[in-house]
Amino acid sequence: MLRFVASTVRVVLFLFLLIPVLRVRGEATGERNNVCPTYDDYYTIKNNSKCWYDLGAEYIAPEIIHLLGYPVQTHRVVTPDGYILTVFRIPNDGHRNPKAKKHPVYLQHGLVATCNNFLALQKDSLAFVLWEAGYDVWLGNYRGTFYSEGHVNLTVRDQAFWDTSMDQVALIDIPAIFQTILSHTGADSQIIYIGHSLGTSFALMYGSEFPEESRRIVKMFVLLCPAYTLGNMISPYKVFAPYGNWIVDTVMDLKLQRIVSEAKELGRLITPVCLESPPLMRVCMQFYNLFYGAKADFGAEIVPVYFRQLPGGTSIKILNHAADLVLGNFRKYNYAPKINLQKYGSRKAPVFDISKIEVPTYIVYSTQDWATPEADARILYRNLHPRARHGIRKVDLPNFNHIDFVMGRHARKVVYDPLIQVINDAIN
Numbered sequence: 184m185l186r187f188v189a190s191t192v193r194v195v196l197f198l199f200l201l202i203p204v205l206r207v208r209g210e211a212t213g214e215r216n217n218v219c220p221t222y223d224d225y226y227t228i229k230n231n232s233k234c235w236y237d238l239g240a241e242y243i244a245p246e247i248i249h250l251l252g253y254p255v256q257t258h259r260v261v262t263p264d265g266y267i268l269t270v271f272r273i274p275n276d277g278h279r280n281p282k283a284k285k286h287p288v289y290l291q292h293g294l295v296a297t298c299n300n301f302l303a304l305q306k307d308s309l310a311f312v313l314w315e316a317g318y319d320v321w322l323g324n325y326r327g328t329f330y331s332e333g334h335v336n337l338t339v340r341d342q343a344f345w346d347t348s349m350d351q352v353a354l355i356d357i358p359a360i361f362q363t364i365l366s367h368t369g370a371d372s373q374i375i376y377i378g379h380s381l382g383t384s385f386a387l388m389y390g391s392e393f394p395e396e397s398r399r400i401v402k403m404f405v406l407l408c409p410a411y412t413l414g415n416m417i418s419p420y421k422v423f424a425p426y427g428n429w430i431v432d433t434v435m436d437l438k439l440q441r442i443v444s445e446a447k448e449l450g451r452l453i454t455p456v457c458l459e460s461p462p463l464m465r466v467c468m469q470f471y472n473l474f475y476g477a478k479a480d481f482g483a484e485i486v487p488v489y490f491r492q493l494p495g496g497t498s499i500k501i502l503n504h505a506a507d508l509v510l511g512n513f514r515k516y517n518y519a520p521k522i523n524l525q526k527y528g529s530r531k532a533p534v535f536d537i538s539k540i541e542v543p544t545y546i547v548y549s550t551q552d553w554a555t556p557e558a559d560a561r562i563l564y565r566n567l568h569p570r571a572r573h574g575i576r577k578v579d580l581p582n583f584n585h586i587d588f589v590m591g592r593h594a595r596k597v598v599y600d601p602l603i604q605v606i607n608d609a610i611n
């Protein structure tokens with residue numbers, strides 16, 4: 184382990200030393216080019232006619248929505264335990280699709296991300312494709328992410344702010360956001376929930392814990408790259424999973440909680456390095472693809488957008504909770520046995536029983552996804568009660584990995600457009 188850490192440190196130092204050599208100088212004026220279709224084009228980005236300006240690499244979510252010509256509203260949701268969440272809405276009067284009026288769509292992003300994930304592909308982003316199809320689109324950001332760092336009594340500097348696992352997101356944030364949505368769209372509306380990656384786990388947890396409530400207010404769950412138990416994960420995350428509790432304790436003892444968790448802090452570490460030059464961009468994306476899947480569909484033009492929008496900030500307990508999925512569990516946050524006994528009355532954390540889910544659930548997965556692989560998507564579908572199985576679809580391109588569901592060049596064609604058909608059929 185120590186040798187591994189030492190060699191990693193050496194590689195990182197080496198990359199830092201290369202920076203001055205590889206530097207590409209840009210000028211910060213007006214609508215200059217900021218993205219290019221290949222890594223090599225970035226060397227001449229300034230007056231390269233193949234490069235262009237993408238506002239996704241520059242702005243935050245409400246600005247992107249507005250600048251692309253869509254209406255946007257910002258809603259604050261205060262949870263019962265005091266977190267202040269920011270939810271964006273792209274309101275739609277539904278005249279293109281009258282049936283959609285009663286079915287607002289809620290989009291939930293995954294781990295270390297924000298709602299920007301659904302805005303990354305300009306007008307071909309999932310949020311806009313849904314809006315064009317007539318849907319009223321709501322974009323959530325769970326506690327601790329870049330847009331949701333508020334609390335009535337705490338700040339991000341307080342350790343207690345980050346004392347939050349997937350349980351609080353699924354069982355407190357999601358129901359609170361749903362109440363806000365329904366208060367605007369009408370108590371008889373039924374929400375269509377679309378999640379990506381860990382954003383799907385919250386749906387499964389919420390639907391298992393509150394089967395009655397969720398059946399009443401949710402029309403369907405759409406799970407893109409579902410994260411239930413992930414025993415078949417290929418990525419190196421697997422290596423760290425067994426040490427999860429130890430890592431959490433160490434980070435807390437060293438008071439590093441905030442550096443690991445807060446979006447700004449992490450971004451300060453990663454973004455400058457990865458956008459410094461074309462070779463570093465390539466290295467960074469190859470590193471990320473160890474998690475997402477080796478064969479990717481996204482192009483070099485998305486990399487500045489990706490780093491402008493990631494990381495989104497996530498508590499270390501959520502990272503550890505996600506690691507528990509990799510160990511093959513789908514349960515509440517697992518503490519040491521003694522603490523489990525105090526919190527749950529049993530030495531083991533209670534399991535979320537997904538066979539209780541009553542909401543029709545539709546799954547889309549990819550064969551090239553290393554993070555949420557095909558085998559685990561199949562296990563999930565089998566474990567759902569037959570009444571909840573609304574369908575499962577495989578994306579079978581030779582290169583379409585985990586992150587391509589939000590950033591791939593073909594995402595609209597192979598995921599979003601077919602999905603709109605499924606949703607339209609479901610509400611008809």
Ligand SMILES: *[C@@H]1O[C@H](CO)[C@@H](O)[C@H](O)[C@H]1NC(C)=O
Nearest residue numbers: 210226227228229230231232
């Ligand atoms: C634009 O490109 C040409 C050659 O392709 C080069 O000579 C010129 O200096 C470049 N201009 C700027 C402003 O970089």
Ligand SMILES: *[C@@H]1O[C@H](CO)[C@@H](O)[C@H](O)[C@H]1NC(C)=O
Nearest residue numbers: 262263264265266335336337
């Ligand atoms: C915030 O602090 C006040 C005063 O101490 C307390 O009454 C209230 O319950 C706290 N709210 C939350 C959500 O923790």
